[in-house]
Amino acid sequence: MSQELTEDQRAIREMALGFAADALEPKAVEWDEKKHFPVDVLREAAALGMAGIYVAEDVGGSALSRLDAVLIFEALAQGCPTVSAYLSIHNMAASMIDRFGNEEQRQSWLPKLCTMEYLASYCLTEAGAGSDAAALKTRAVLDGDHYVVNGAKQFISGAGASHLYVTMVRTGGDGPGGISTLVIPADSPGLSFGANERKMGWNAQPTRAVLFDDVRVPVANRLGNEGDGFKLAMAGLDGGRINIGACSLGGAQAALDKAVRYMGERKAFNRSLDQFQALQFRVADMATELEAARSLLYRAASKLDAKAPDATTFCAMAKRFATDTGYSVADAALQLHGGYGYLADYGIEKIVRDLRVHQILEGTNEIMRLIVSRSVFSEGNRS
Numbered sequence: 179m180s181q182e183l184t185e186d187q188r189a190i191r192e193m194a195l196g197f198a199a200d201a202l203e204p205k206a207v208e209w210d211e212k213k214h215f216p217v218d219v220l221r222e223a224a225a226l227g228m229a230g231i232y233v234a235e236d237v238g239g240s241a242l243s244r245l246d247a248v249l250i251f252e253a254l255a256q257g258c259p260t261v262s263a264y265l266s267i268h269n270m271a272a273s274m275i276d277r278f279g280n281e282e283q284r285q286s287w288l289p290k291l292c293t294m295e296y297l298a299s300y301c302l303t304e305a306g307a308g309s310d311a312a313a314l315k316t317r318a319v320l321d322g323d324h325y326v327v328n329g330a331k332q333f334i335s336g337a338g339a340s341h342l343y344v345t346m347v348r349t350g351g352d353g354p355g356g357i358s359t360l361v362i363p364a365d366s367p368g369l370s371f372g373a374n375e376r377k378m379g380w381n382a383q384p385t386r387a388v389l390f391d392d393v394r395v396p397v398a399n400r401l402g403n404e405g406d407g408f409k410l411a412m413a414g415l416d417g418g419r420i421n422i423g424a425c426s427l428g429g430a431q432a433a434l435d436k437a438v439r440y441m442g443e444r445k446a447f448n449r450s451l452d453q454f455q456a457l458q459f460r461v462a463d464m465a466t467e468l469e470a471a472r473s474l475l476y477r478a479a480s481k482l483d484a485k486a487p488d489a490t491t492f493c494a495m496a497k498r499f500a501t502d503t504g505y506s507v508a509d510a511a512l513q514l515h516g517g518y519g520y521l522a523d524y525g526i527e528k529i530v531r532d533l534r535v536h537q538i539l540e541g542t543n544e545i546m547r548l549i550v551s552r553s554v555f556s557e558g559n560r561s
C-alpha cells in the first residue's frame with residue numbers, strides 16, 4: 179500500500195474487495211463473452227453505497243472522499259475493470275448533479291441515482307468532437323420554457339440502459355463559453371440510440387451513440403447557468419479520470435496476482451517459473467511500477483479532496499501514468515502466462531483488452547500530456 183490508510187479507508191477497501199471477489203470476478207469472463215451488462219449486480223453495489231460515493235448524504239449518497247472513491251474503483255476492478263469503470267462514470271454523472279444542481283434537481287434525481295433505480299450516462303463526445311470537446315455541435319435552442327435539442331453524441335457508456343443523460347449542448351456561440359449542461363431523461367420523445375458498438379474489450383457495458391431529434395428538455399433540467407457547461411464537464415472529468423486510473427490499477431493488480439500464482443504452479447526446465455531470477459526481476463518491476471502509479475493516483479485524489487489549485491494537473495498526470503502503467507503491467511502478466519495467457523479461461527487477455535481503452539477515454543493520454551504541459555510551461559513562464 180502506497181500510503182498509510184485510515185481504519186475507515188481500510189474497511190471501505192475491504193468491503194469493495196469482498197464485493198469484487200464474490201459478485202464480480204466469478205462472472206467477469208462470462209459477461210465479457212455474452213456482452214452482458216449486469217445491472218442487477220450494479221444495484222447490489224449501490225445497496226452498499228457505491229453508486230453515490232461522493233454524493234451528499236441528504237440525497238442518499240455516501241459522502242465519502244475522492245480518495246475513498248479511488249480505493250473503491252481500484253478494488254472493484256480487481257473483479258471486473260469494465261463494471262468498475264461503468265460505475266465510475268455513473269458516479270461522475272451523479273456527482274455533477276450533486277455539485278452543480280439546484281435543490282429541486284438534487285432531490286428529484288439523486289436518491290434514485292444512489293440506489294441505481296436510475297442509471298446515468300455522461301454525454302460529451304461527438305463524432306466530430308472528441309479531444310477538442312469545446313467544438314461540440316449538438317444544439318439546444320430555447321423555445322419558451324424548453325430547449326429543443328438536435329444532434330448526436332458518440333461513444334456513450336451505458337447508453338440505452340441509462341435513465342438520465344447528463345449532456346453537454348451548445349446554447350450559445352462557438353467555443354467553450356457557448357456550452358450548457360442538460361439532464362435529459364431516457365423517455366424524452368425524439369431521443370434514440372445507435373447500435374451497441376462491437377469493441378475490443380469493455381463488453382460488460384453497452385456503448386452506443388445517443389441521437390437527439392427535436393428533443394424537448396425543460397429549462398429546469400439545466401445544471402448551472404447557460405454557458406457553464408464546459409467547465410462543469412471538465413470538473414466532472416477531473417474525478418472521472420482518476421477513477422479510470424484506479425480501474426487500470428485494479429485490473430493490473432489482478433493480472434499480476436494471477437501471474438504470481440501461475441509462476442508457482444508452472445514448471446519449465448525442472449523448476450517452477452518463480453525460481454527464475456529473470457522472471458522474478460520482471461515481477462519486481464511490475465510491482466514497483468504499480469506502486470508508483472498508486473502513489474501518484476492517491477496524491478491526485480487527495481489534491482481533489484483538498485480543492486488544490488493544481489488538482490486538475492495532478493489528475494491528468496495520474497490518469498496518464500496509471501492507465502499506461504496498468505496496461506503495460508497487465509500485458510507483461512499475460513506474457514508470463516505464455517500461451518495460456520492468450521486463452522480466455524485464464525481471464526488475463528480480457529483484462530488486457532479492458533484496460534486498453536482506459537488510455538483513450540476520459541481524455542486520451544495525449545490530452546493528459548497537453549493538460550500537464552500547459553501547466554508546466556505556464557509555471558515556467560511565471561518564474
Ligand SMILES: CCCCCCCC(=O)SCCNC(=O)CCNC(=O)[C@H](O)C(C)(C)COP(=O)(O)OP(=O)(O)OC[C@H]1O[C@@H](n2cnc3c(N)ncnc32)[C@H](O)[C@@H]1OP(=O)(O)O
Nearest residue numbers: 302303309311312333354385409412413490539540541545
Ligand atoms: C468504448 C469507448 C471508447 C471511447 C470513449 C470516448 C468517450 C469519453 O471518453 S468521455 C469524454 C472524454 N473527453 C475528454 O476528456 C475531452 C478532452 N478534452 C479536454 O479535456 C479539453 O477539451 C482540453 C483539456 C483539451 C481543453 O480544451 P480548450 O478548448 O483548450 O479549453 P480551455 O481553454 O483549457 O478551457 C476553457 C475553459 O474551461 C475551464 N476549464 C478547463 N479545465 C477545467 C477543469 N478541469 N475544471 C474547471 N474548469 C476548467 C478553463 O479554465 C477555461 O475557463 P475560462 O474560459 O474562464 O478561462
